[in-house]
Amino acid sequence: MKLKITFIALAFLAPLNLIAQNTYVFLGSFNRDKTAEAIQVYQLDTISGKLTKTASAKNIINPSYLTVSPNGKYVYACTDTKTPNAGSISSFEFNPENKSLTFLNSQRSGGENPVYVTVHKSGKWIVNANYTEGSVSVYPLLENGEIDSIAQNFQYLDGSINKERQTRSHIHSAVFSxxxxxxxxxxxxADKIRCYAFDENQKKPLIETQNPFTKTDLEAGPRHFTFHPNQKFGYCIEEMAGQISVYKYENGSLSKIQRIATHSDKIKEGFESSDIHISPDGKFLYATNRGKENNIAIFSIDENGLLKHIGYQSTLGKHPRIFAIDETGKFLITSNVISGNVVVFKRDFKTGLLKKIAKQVKMENVSCVQIKRI
Incomplete structure (x- = not known):
């Protein structure tokens, strides 16, 4: 009987241990100086929301975007961003036990100003998007986490109608279906959402499709993209127009069903919408506005995928570039570049609204935040 009670107690405590002290927050920075910390890692207290610093890395420049491997062992960064005639992607090994973040290697990004990097679920491939020269690059990943030589690079030259910002292609993200x-x-x-089939078993995994792109509205400036957890809908935030376009999704095809503003009616121009994410339960969508408004627009999501605006939350800083939601959906963390602060919000699961908790973290020119439970 005693053994049975002990087993039940352990079974009850196991889920708590899994989510207790093993969630980490990864921050990048436009540090502009190799002697300054470029990446910082914090442990997230999943009860209070407190962030405790555990590791950092120097000797790289301007990691504008980060991603973490599926197994949590490796961190990949767009480096040498906003550096003329340069651009790279870099790999790091993260060891939570000895609280270290160790540089592994770098590869040329295949274009100037890399701004987004993502890893295939297999952990065998990495893809980065280059903004200035409008290109995408694909690399194999080695078993030790290092980035191998480039396998594919596609560059685009077409632009759109805005003579100041759209003289040529600017790829701003790379998102797997x-x-x-x-x-x-x-x-x-180019006011397009480009699309390739991806075959992880090929040496050149990007494969052209019969429908290579979806046109957006002119001067939309599509920036970031996310899929609904039910896999039926896709959502694209448009930086220049300050809108979100909603698409039905099926087998690589997008069909627009809605377009809705991220900004308030008071703002008529100068939109700088940036990032977009959906809560793990699929009930709420969040989108950040920069420039004249520094806030998070909050939307409810209907069963048909359509959005309904329900409120705004100030990011409590200036220029929110990237934000992230943890895997449980309890926390939303945003990075404010100009004010150099990182703010932790607690999500209300029923209303979708946000409330600041815990103490802010300061990091000069903080460019990116990612959350990973390890």
């Missing part, structure tokens, strides 16, 4: 069999590339410069 829910089944990881397609890759979508929002192109701010």
């Amino acid at each position: 829910p089944q990881f069999d397609y890759l979508f590339l929002p192109d701010l410069g």
Whole structure:
């Protein structure tokens, strides 16, 4: 009987241990100086929301975007961002036990100003998007986490109608489909969402499709993209127009069903919408506005995928570039570049609204935040 009670107690405590002290927050920075910390890692207290610093890395420049491998062992960064005639992607090994973040290697990004990097679910491939020269690059990943030589690079030259910002292609993100069999590339410069099939078993995994892109509205400036957990809908935030376009999704095909503003009616121009994410339960969508508004627009999501605006939350800083939601959906963390602060919000699961908790973290020119439970 005693053994049975002990087993029940352990079974009850196991889920708590899994989510207790093993969630980490990864921050990048436009540090502009190799002697300054470029990446910082914090442990997230999943009860209080407190962030405790555990590791950092120097000797790289301007990691504008980060991603973490599926197994949590490796961190990949867009480096040498906003550096003339340069651009790279870099790999690091993260060891939570000895609280270390160790540089592994770098590869040329295949284009100037890399701004987004993502890893295939298999952990065998990495893809980065280059903004200035409008290109996408694909690399194999080695078993030790290092990035191998480039396997594919596609560059685009077409632009759109805005003579100041759309003289040529500007790829701003690279997002895998829910089944990881397609890759979508929002192109701010060309007002397109480009698409390739992705075959992880090929030496050149990007494969052209019969429908290589979806046109957006002119001067939309598509930036970031996300899929609904039910895999039926896709959502693209448009930086220049300050809108979100909603699409039905099926087998690599997007069909627009809605377009809705991220900004308030008071703001008529100068939109700088940036990032977009959906809560794990699929009930709420969040989108950040920069520039004249520094806030998070909050939307409810209907069963048909359509959005309904329900409120705004100030990011409590200036220029929110990237934000992230943890895997449980309890926390939303945003990075404010100009004010250099990172703010932890607690999500209300029923209303979707946000409330600041815990103490802010300061990091000069903080560019990116990612959350990973390890």
